[in-house]
Amino acid sequence: MAFLGDSVARNHMQSLICLLSRVEYPKDDSSGDHGELTSKHYITYNFTLANFWSPYLVKYEKVQNNGSGIGNLFNLYLDELDEEWTRKISEFDYVIVSAGHWFALPAAFYINRERIGCHSCKLENVSDLTTFYGYQMAIRSTFEALNGMENYKGITYLRTFSPSHFENGTWDHGGHCHRTKPYKRNETTLEGDSLKYYIIQLEEFKKAKEEGEKRGLKHRLLDITRVMLLRPDGHPDTHGHWIHDQRILHNDCLHWCLPGPIDTWNDFLLHMIQMESKS
Numbered sequence: 001m002a003f004l005g006d007s008v009a010r011n012h013m014q015s016l017i018c019l020l021s022r023v024e025y026p027k028d029d030s031s032g033d034h035g036e037l038t039s040k041h042y043i044t045y046n047f048t049l050a051n052f053w054s055p056y057l058v059k060y061e062k063v064q065n066n067g068s069g070i071g072n073l074f075n076l077y078l079d080e081l082d083e084e085w086t087r088k089i090s091e092f093d094y095v096i097v098s099a100g101h102w103f104a105l106p107a108a109f110y111i112n113r114e115r116i117g118c119h120s121c122k123l124e125n126v127s128d129l130t131t132f133y134g135y136q137m138a139i140r141s142t143f144e145a146l147n148g149m150e151n152y153k154g155i156t157y158l159r160t161f162s163p164s165h166f167e168n169g170t171w172d173h174g175g176h177c178h179r180t181k182p183y184k185r186n187e188t189t190l191e192g193d194s195l196k197y198y199i200i201q202l203e204e205f206k207k208a209k210e211e212g213e214k215r216g217l218k219h220r221l222l223d224i225t226r227v228m229l230l231r232p233d234g235h236p237d238t239h240g241h242w243i244h245d246q247r248i249l250h251n252d253c254l255h256w257c258l259p260g261p262i263d264t265w266n267d268f269l270l271h272m273i274q275m276e277s278k279s
Helices: 007-020 130-148 192-214 225-229 261-278
Strands: 002-005 037-042 047-053 058-063 073-081 094-098 107-111 114-119 155-159 218-222
Touching: 058 130, 073 130, 094 130, 107 130, 114 130, 130 192, 155 192, 155 261, 192 218, 192 225, 218 261
Parallel strands: 002 047, 002 094, 073 107, 094 155, 155 218
Antiparallel strands: 037 047, 058 073, 107 114
């Protein structure tokens, strides 16, 4: 089983590892200088659980001193896939695609190695195509690659967008998530950027599913968006670091580090895999 995506996917994988480690200690086959591939092999069950750290899914690079005046800027090559996962993914039976929040960072977009626009890059004479353009193109390229791989026969799961819960400010301007109880259904609604990312996923998933079926491939939607929208209590908030830490640190209302909410994803996934065996 392979996870493609960002740190939220990694949290999901760690939860699964904890579950499986109760019965067997896995062999660590991880590689990469910066944790690009985290891989655990459970010998008794002949089962490998891997996380491919690929926050943009496509090829990318961080550019410093880029002339934008905003510090780090990411160049995203929207028609070129990240080789960290494309080189090995065809051998997996289940692949979970999970990416989203990194696309909110400033980025320049490239197609055919030519810059076509950006998102919040502040570069002169460069059109702002918005984060949603880059996200849609990256998701589309990812599915096109999976559908086009000659040896890939696995089931692809698209894990939908996981909303953050910042209140009274953004992540870097005083936002917090102090709530200790879940929302009721009538207390909140999916809106803004989270809704746009979610709609893009649904649109690209539908097209990819239709194309994949022509090759006999299966695509499944692991939809956790609206469920997680109701769990503002599941983030570490100010408790993600030592209370006496003197550094300037931001509240974390994005990652799911508390028991409960993210474990639900595993329940959904296990049920979906079991349903496949019955079909």
